Amino acid sequence: MTIQSLQFRNGAVSLGSIFVSSWGYEQTNTYFYQVTALRGKKTAVLRRIAAQQVKADSSMSGELKPVPDDFKGEPITRRIRDEYESPSVFIESFERAIITDPSESHFYSSWG
Template sequence: MNKTTIDRVFVALEDVTEDVAARVRAGELIADVATPKAHLPQTVALRTYKTIDVYPGGRREIHEEKKLEVFKNGRWEPLTNQLLEKFDHEAHAARMRKAAERKAKSAAKANEAAAEIKVGDIFHSNWGYEQTNCEFYQVVAKSSQYVTVREIGQDYEATGYMSGNVTPRPGDFLESSFTIRDNMHGKRCKVSPWGSIRINDVISAWAWHGGSVGVSSYA
């Protein structure tokens, strides 16, 4: 049985021609592509994936799907935008349209979420490893999709061993904060499409709707 021989080419990203891209898309060529950011060439090839559906009585259906992929990090993955732009213009344009649509929808949701927030509203965080910490933040200014918050004090009520509930003290702004560098001026945060705000790389805060929040400590 004769096997189809697939040619292989080494090429710099900027030198990928439409002829090379077309042959790769057709499965006639494998391209090892040198890119500015990668230490090693990235292999681009048309991959064939087969799935088998088994039905009662033993009937089987075999389905084939072809995907243009790149081998990186020890596995085959979808092409990056940089590679897709070179090897499949139409697919790249479609991906960019979908990304733009997602971005527009996300911005619209963020605008809707921000519109519901008022100066004086309170947010709370819940975070920690082997313990649960909570801070309360009060909105002191608002502009478009952004709010400025300052951390406020809280009341603690023990409910068990090293655990309890906390409630905010509106207007009781702390002189210093563990999570906000300059609590006198506050932290300007962008409102997410889900209505949360990002205090720092670790902590997010959500709208407080009343009641107490559970916390715990670790000896």
């Protein structure tokens, strides 16, 4: 039996849900991840997906939107956390991704 959705106190995570991370020091790295499988009560399999620039503020900043199903990496398995404003996952110790609406754009900036 394939799990289609998991319910949390701060929202739901479904197959195809998109997460966004935004992190960095001198630049803002913005990455998108798509849920490709759900396991148990709190675990998601995610894959990084492509981003499309939808606005350029300058040559080094702008806004991005996710491109669902345009996978860019190997699957990763992460536990979904529900202690924040919306479901989230830690991709790495320095990178937390939160669930987002796929039509929403997100700021990025680059250096050099």
